[in-house]
Every structure is written in structure tokens, then in C-alpha cells.
Amino acid sequence: MNPYREVYNLVKKIPKGKVATYGQIGQLTGLDPRVVGWALNKLANWRTGKLASWRNRREPVRQFASSPALAAVPWHRVINSKGGISTNRVMNIPLGLQKVLLEKEGIKFTNDKISLKDYRWIP
């Protein structure tokens, strides 16, 4: 059982137009927020066609990446606790992509920040 599946399943529940923080997902899954980032990192790499290595031989990268369930994971709806985007320095993710995706869902930025008060997803 891949420990990250729980993360993906949870993120899939974030509705369009809402966001959650890494800490929030971490708390709900019992994982370190940084581990949540790791999980999504694999996913984002996959979406951009460049997959980072996956060491768990029991669940190889290829199989992991081709899982249809993962195609629907809205990774862009996860942001940091300050309401900001944390993917701008990450390889394999085009600069500004996450912001664009969120704006397309009607989320408004003020000084590159999202109002968590208004947009935070409450399960």
C-alpha cells in the first residue's frame, strides 16, 4: 500500500475554487507536511511528462504514474500556509502554472497571495 495514496485521495476531494494547505493535508493524513509535498511532487512531475525516480520496487514508478486515478488529482489546489504558491522554483513545473490554474477556477490573488479565509477548503 502506497502511503501517498491517502494524500491523493484527500486532495481529490478539494472542490474546484477551493484550496488546502500542505499542513492541512498533512494533519488530515497524519503525515509530515513536507512528505505531502513529496507526494505531490511525484504527481506533478508525472503530469509534465518528466517523472522523478521512484525507489519503491513494490510499486514501481511506471505503474504508479499510469494509475488512472491519479490523472484527476488537482495538485494545484494545495498551497502553503501563507496562501502563497510554492512551486515556482520546482523543476518540471512551468513557472506560474499553478497560479494560472487557480485563477481559471475563479480564485483571486492579491499580491500573489490567496486569502485562506475565503478560499480554504473545510472538509
Next chain:
DNA sequence: ATGTTGACGCATG
């Protein structure tokens, strides 16, 4: 085996 590195968060200057 061991030190480093993050899509983090919080607390303090």
C-alpha cells in the same frame, strides 16, 4: 550508513 535536501510550518528577531 550518513549527511543533505526539500511543493512545509511555526516561532522569534
Next chain:
DNA sequence: CCATGCGCCAACA
């Protein structure tokens, strides 16, 4: 507002 520092932990080299 920026700058550290620490807790955290899987993946890497």
C-alpha cells in the same frame, strides 16, 4: 516585510 532556527521525515547521493 525579510532572516534564521528548529521539528519533521522520505528520498537521495
